[in-house]
Amino acid sequence: MRRFRAEGARGPLQANGVIEVFLLIGGGVAAGLFGSLLGLGGGILIVPLLTLGFGLPLITAVGVSLVCVIVTSGAAAGVYLERRVANLRLGMTLELFTAIGALTGGLVAFLVPERFLALLFAALLAYVALTIGRRRDPAPEPEIITSGAASGRAADAAKSVAALEVRLSGPGYRVRRLGFGVVGSLFAGVVSALLGIGGGLVKVPVMHVVMGVPLRVATATSNLMIGITASAGAIVYLLRGGIDPYVAAPTAIGVFLGATLGSRTAHRIDLRVLRGLFVVILLYTGLQMLLRGLS
Amino acid sequence: MTGDGPMSHRPVPGVAVAVGEIGVERIVARLLAVGTYGSVTLVAIGTALILVNGVQPLGAAPTFDPSRLGDDILHLRAAGFLWLGLIAVVATPAGRVLASLIGYARRGERLMAVVAALILAVIALSVALARGTAV
Numbered sequence: 001m002r003r004f005r006a007e008g009a010r011g012p013l014q015a016n017g018v019i020e021v022f023l024l025i026g027g028g029v030a031a032g033l034f035g036s037l038l039g040l041g042g043g044i045l046i047v048p049l050l051t052l053g054f055g056l057p058l059i060t061a062v063g064v065s066l067v068c069v070i071v072t073s074g075a076a077a078g079v080y081l082e083r084r085v086a087n088l089r090l091g092m093t094l095e096l097f098t099a100i101g102a103l104t105g106g107l108v109a110f111l112v113p114e115r116f117l118a119l120l121f122a123a124l125l126a127y128v129a130l131t132i133g134r135r136r137d138p139a140p141e142p143e144i145i146t147s148g149a150a151s152g153r154a155a156d157a158a159k160s161v162a163a164l165e166v167r168l169s170g171p172g173y174r175v176r177r178l179g180f181g182v183v184g185s186l187f188a189g190v191v192s193a194l195l196g197i198g199g200g201l202v203k204v205p206v207m208h209v210v211m212g213v214p215l216r217v218a219t220a221t222s223n224l225m226i227g228i229t230a231s232a233g234a235i236v237y238l239l240r241g242g243i244d245p246y247v248a249a250p251t252a253i254g255v256f257l258g259a260t261l262g263s264r265t266a267h268r269i270d271l272r273v274l275r276g277l278f279v280v281i282l283l284y285t286g287l288q289m290l291l292r293g294l295s
Numbered sequence: 296m297t298g299d300g301p302m303s304h305r306p307v308p309g310v311a312v313a314v315g316e317i318g319v320e321r322i323v324a325r326l327l328a329v330g331t332y333g334s335v336t337l338v339a340i341g342t343a344l345i346l347v348n349g350v351q352p353l354g355a356a357p358t359f360d361p362s363r364l365g366d367d368i369l370h371l372r373a374a375g376f377l378w379l380g381l382i383a384v385v386a387t388p389a390g391r392v393l394a395s396l397i398g399y400a401r402r403g404e405r406l407m408a409v410v411a412a413l414i415l416a417v418i419a420l421s422v423a424l425a426r427g428t429a430v
Contacts, residue, residue, distance in 0.1 A: 016351075017345070017349055017350060017352060017354075018346060020352045021352055024352060056353075067384055074328075074330060074331030074388070075328065075331045077327055079324070081320045082321065082324040084320065088323065092411060096414050096417065103424070106421070167406070228389070230388075231384075231385045231389060231418070232418060234384075234385050235385055235418065238381065241358065245341070245373075246352040246357070247352055248338075248377075249339075252338055253338060
């Protein structure tokens with residue numbers, strides 16, 4: 001494990017033991033709070049916090065972030081299921097593919113140079129900043145479509161897929177274009193394990209815009225899927241020494257507290273101001289990550 | 296967010312709403328809650344022991360050695376509780392899939408049971424590959 005930590009690397013937030021624990025908890029609270037208020041997982045902020053703030057190697061930060069992402073998604077997913085917002089069948093079908101993607105991403109992450117991961121993360125931060133900065137009203141609820149006529153084997157295959165799509169549908173909506181969902185899920189899994197995020201940035205748009213799932217259901221189902229997506233990657237990190245428990249524990253506690261606080265205060269906060277601040281933070285951390293990747 | 300609740304959707308002809316689905320969902324939801332709060336509790340105990348035992352979090356990290364887990368917990372070492380908590384964190388989603396597998400199999404929903412079994416197979420493959428390539 002020690003070898004994953006750059007020799008002599010110290011971040012600006014390193015101090016004595018007790019202070020470090022509280023700084024990690026505080027950083028986790030901030031990441032969880034921001035993530036919860038803006039509908040993102042905390043992972044997008046945890047990795048920059050640990051690498052740029054505490055001087056940890058990117059691979060360790062990603063491992064810690066995956067743990068935090070599982071913790072925050074677990075409690076919320078339970079509530080979504082209890083309220084019947086999340087679609088368990090659809091989530092399980094797609095998470096089979098996010099898990100395959102995450103397994104692949106987890107193994108690849110140990111093979112690629114840290115600079116490459118830093119550049120990839122910088123691109124992700126820029127993308128998220130732009131997405132949040134340009135956020136518009138949600139896309140209109142998708143229409144229900146019926147499949148066209150086909151013949152022979154193609155018709156049989158289309159019928160099988162269509163039958164499966166019907167089984168995965170929920171009250172008031174019909175799942176469509178399952179193939180795109182499978183491809184999107186594989187990609188989301190790879191990105192999750194490489195960068196330590198939940199992958200909701202990919203899964204929610206794919207489910208909502210492409211597959212015709214209502215946004216609220218897509219968000220809840222994505223949250224449910226995050227557990228398996230992140231754990232398939234986290235297992236690889238855990239068994240290969242990529243998770244530092246002394247860092248993961250206080251950070252996860254902080255993220256858990258922050259996310260809980262965020263879910264209870266979201267309705268009292270002016271999200272426009274917060275969104276602007278978040279975009280600035282993302283762009284700044286993206287620049288720092290870019291410099292790290294280029295150095 | 297659109298603000299539309301699940302009850303506000305109009306029913307679509309041809310869309311099956313599985314009877315008994317609520318049972319599986321409820322069990323899975325409770326398992327997720329118990330797993331999450333249980334693992335967070337273990338991690339919180341470990342964090343408290345980091346403070347009590349004066350461990351430097353950004354110093355050398357302990358290596359994962361399952362055979363030392365019991366001894367570490369008995370001697371109230373932070374690492375024991377932390378590793379156990381982290382294992383519980385990572386295992387909770389797999390436990391949720393296992394519960395779904397049992398629930399769907401009991402209801403005779405072969406397809407969903409197979410999907411659940413395949414997810415568990417991928418998780419098992421993650422463990423095998425990570426252990427096999429551990430350095």
